[in-house]
Amino acid sequence: MRGSLVGRVVSVSGSRVLARITEDIAGLEPIWDGRLHSVGQVGTVMKLPQGGSRLLAIVSGLAVVASTEATSDQDLHPDARQISMELVGEIDGAGVFNRGVSQWPGIDDPVHFVLTEDMATLFPRSSEKHLALGRVSSNMSVTATVDVGKLVSRHSAIVGSTGSGKSSAVASILQSVAKGPWPSASVVLFDAHGEYSSALGDDAKVVDLAMSQEPVLPYWVLPAGEILEIYCPNAVTPLYRELFAERVVEARRAFASGASWVAIPQIEIGADTPIPFDLKDVWFWLDTANRETFSDSAKTAHALTAAGDTSLLRSNQFRPHTPNNSVPYKGVNTGKLGTLPEQLRQRLLDPDFAFLREGDLASASSVDPLPMIISRILPITERISVVDTSLVPSRVAQQVVAALLGLLFELAKRRTRGGLGRDNPILAVVDEAHRYFGVEAVRARTNLERISREGRKYGVGLMLVTQRPSELPATALSQVGTIIGLRLNNQADQSIVAATMPDGLKNLVEVLPSLRNGEAIVAGEAISMPSRIQIRPPSPWPAGDDPEITAWNKSPKEIDLELNIAEWRERG
Numbered sequence: 001m002r003g004s005l006v007g008r009v010v011s012v013s014g015s016r017v018l019a020r021i022t023e024d025i026a027g028l029e030p031i032w033d034g035r036l037h038s039v040g041q042v043g044t045v046m047k048l049p050q051g052g053s054r055l056l057a058i059v060s061g062l063a064v065v066a067s068t069e070a071t072s073d074q075d076l077h078p079d080a081r082q083i084s085m086e087l088v089g090e091i092d093g094a095g096v097f098n099r100g101v102s103q104w105p106g107i108d109d110p111v112h113f114v115l116t117e118d119m120a121t122l123f124p125r126s127s128e129k130h131l132a133l134g135r136v137s138s139n140m141s142v143t144a145t146v147d148v149g150k151l152v153s154r155h156s157a158i159v160g161s162t163g164s165g166k167s168s169a170v171a172s173i174l175q176s177v178a179k180g181p182w183p184s185a186s187v188v189l190f191d192a193h194g195e196y197s198s199a200l201g202d203d204a205k206v207v208d209l210a211m212s213q214e215p216v217l218p219y220w221v222l223p224a225g226e227i228l229e230i231y232c233p234n235a236v237t238p239l240y241r242e243l244f245a246e247r248v249v250e251a252r253r254a255f256a257s258g259a260s261w262v263a264i265p266q267i268e269i270g271a272d273t274p275i276p277f278d279l280k281d282v283w284f285w286l287d288t289a290n291r292e293t294f295s296d297s298a299k300t301a302h303a304l305t306a307a308g309d310t311s312l313l314r315s316n317q318f319r320p321h322t323p324n325n326s327v328p329y330k331g332v333n334t335g336k337l338g339t340l341p342e343q344l345r346q347r348l349l350d351p352d353f354a355f356l357r358e359g360d361l362a363s364a365s366s367v368d369p370l371p372m373i374i375s376r377i378l379p380i381t382e383r384i385s386v387v388d389t390s391l392v393p394s395r396v397a398q399q400v401v402a403a404l405l406g407l408l409f410e411l412a413k414r415r416t417r418g419g420l421g422r423d424n425p426i427l428a429v430v431d432e433a434h435r436y437f438g439v440e441a442v443r444a445r446t447n448l449e450r451i452s453r454e455g456r457k458y459g460v461g462l463m464l465v466t467q468r469p470s471e472l473p474a475t476a477l478s479q480v481g482t483i484i485g486l487r488l489n490n491q492a493d494q495s496i497v498a499a500t501m502p503d504g505l506k507n508l509v510e511v512l513p514s515l516r517n518g519e520a521i522v523a524g525e526a527i528s529m530p531s532r533i534q535i536r537p538p539s540p541w542p543a544g545d546d547p548e549i550t551a552w553n554k555s556p557k558e559i560d561l562e563l564n565i566a567e568w569r570e571r572g
């Protein structure tokens, strides 16, 4: 063991150990075991043998301490270099790694480099329980694995500045899921840039919301409140909200009375029950209520000048009411809804909202359309489904992701044997999460917080991917069990990562700004101890990788702008 000796313990306080580096370690990067070792590099692992077991500690700092006899700088001796370490676990006599330590080292106990075989005990082989994430940075011959169960059910976050390798890490993990021993895996990935279909290829089903000709997510699947938020995002009045919900209940009940498959009694159908209805009917009622005038004081006969048309979204026209309470009379809500019904009409006509349309209501009365709709979006038969929101206007994308997360949670919560949820856990991966869960996205944040708090119970896991963790709700981040911290420069964001680290190891975040592309500090439940890992590059790469600047070398210059424009027109 002499050859791997690094130093000796000089102080122990709680899990913090200080060791003085031995004199004969020339410089700070000795070669041993065929590899160059970095003594005192923050994040590397040291070993402290204790009888039959071996304590492992992570280096948290390196310092030069002036010895008491020192009279000037020249008197400083290399052995006055000290490394500070945090004890994190123990390899027992049987060679098994456990978190926590059963005994503490004593003064003068030796501190060694870890051997490849020691490192290997930290990372179980990849198996149906463990996924290979990459290689340990300080010893690239060791494959770093993570516990898939914990990664999924205890939620995770991948954070890093732009271009640090977040999407590549997601692609790499999902490629492993797609190819690994998880034939019944269920992962839904929200793809903000349309970059994953190239990386996941045939292993995933891609649902392009904007391009879909069919209604992908008919509004009627959603609770009335969410429908209202999507179609009328501007401040709605309490009266409008109330009337809208009332009409949605009516409309859902009306549909149910004519649908052979609806088994629940009318009274149990509420504004949120996922039963089809036609939003145009709701619009027509609200629009009429806002316009109507009557030719009698009992308000039974409409003072109609032109009849509207629900399916064409054409309003009823009425004679204007008079101010002095004479013919024609106002209805109870005439004029009270302002422009809100018109907003709803505009959105019903807007092609950006096509994927939210009601679908074929006529045939829905004989067969329940919901199973088909859900299996089109969620990964029911395949391992991964990619929901591409790249061409959906961001205000809509935000609400749709919120709605889908809400839907996912509601389904999982009502688990039945063999259904989606505890029996078949599902992982929701949200790339560019800060886009969907900014402070203004109230419902999205609520749904996210609900899943982060209760998802584990119902088999819904989250993987939040972001360059701005400080913009995500703190409650959601505090529930994140595993953090994959890629290169990160911003101080505020670093402190979020620090908050997820065990005390004593918080200064590991100091290395975040200097990590290479695809290199990460991984810490938390899915990994035996915080480790610096070079994540396995995905193959193929997601389409969002850096563009080829060699195009600038081409001569003559040829840019087919018409192609860009055609795509822009067509796809919006």
Ligand SMILES: Nc1ncnc2c1ncn2[C@@H]1O[C@H](COP(=O)(O)OP(=O)(O)OP(=O)(O)O)[C@@H](O)[C@H]1O
Residues within 6 Å of the ligand: 160, 161, 162, 163, 164, 165, 166, 167, 168, 169, 467, 517, 518, 519, 534, 535, 536, 537, 538, 544, 545, 546
């Ligand atoms: N594991 C890796 N190994 C080596 N290089 C990598 C790795 N991961 C990413 N890179 C490099 O970094 C580039 C950017 O990666 P990626 O698109 O995943 O970053 P990102 O963090 O998702 O960025 P953005 O925030 O802009 O979406 C890639 O094109 C690739 O060149």
Ligand SMILES: [Mg+2]
Residues within 6 Å of the ligand: 166, 167, 168, 431, 544
């Ligand atoms: Mg990305």
